[in-house]
Amino acid sequence: MCLLSLIVKNYILQGGFIVKKGIALLSTCLVITGIISACSAQSTSSSSQASSPTTQAATSNSQTSTSDQPTEVKIDMNEFSYSTGDIKVKAGEKIHFVLTNSGKVEHDINNDELKLDKDVQPGKTETLDWTAPSKTGTYQIICDKPGHKEKGMTLNLIVE
Numbered sequence: 001m002c003l004l005s006l007i008v009k010n011y012i013l014q015g016g017f018i019v020k021k022g023i024a025l026l027s028t029c030l031v032i033t034g035i036i037s038a039c040s041a042q043s044t045s046s047s048s049q050a051s052s053p054t055t056q057a058a059t060s061n062s063q064t065s066t067s068d069q070p071t072e073v074k075i076d077m078n079e080f081s082y083s084t085g086d087i088k089v090k091a092g093e094k095i096h097f098v099l100t101n102s103g104k105v106e107h108d109i110n111n112d113e114l115k116l117d118k119d120v121q122p123g124k125t126e127t128l129d130w131t132a133p134s135k136t137g138t139y140q141i142i143c144d145k146p147g148h149k150e151k152g153m154t155l156n157l158i159v160e
């Protein structure tokens with residue numbers, strides 16, 4: 001009886017040891033898995049953090065343009081180009097153009113359909129308040145001084 005209980009006790013101890021060892025092994029695995037997943041989560045979050053400023057900037061931009069304040073659009077002109085690439089505005093958006101002619105001859109921005117026509121003398125800056133049409137699309141703005149459009153004075157105004 002005494003021997004049996006010793007065997008049982010021993011068996012339990014050994015069993016317990018094995019179980020403990022098993023738990024230790026399991027927890028080690030879990031820790032390793034945890035570290036690996038933490039590492040991959042970190043790299044994922046760092047890459048998403050890198051792209052978030054762009055998203056934030058885009059959000060704040062759209063917030064500015066939907067307010068009552070007109071959106072300022074600066075265009076510099078010279079022989080024979082506009083400083084800006086494509087200009088994107090929202091349908092019905094109020095725009096405050098600031099047009100600077102840093103060239104040596106007269107230039108303008110012109111689009112009949114959009115009722116845009118503003119001449120700017122060389123070395124001068126003119127402003128023009130204008131409301132974007134409700135019809136979305138891509139409109140071409142040109143300088144309608146003879147030969148200027150052909151020499152590259154065009155830009156796309158995209159109404160979204």
Ligand SMILES: [Cu+2]
Nearest residue numbers: 107143145148
């Ligand atoms: Cu011109």
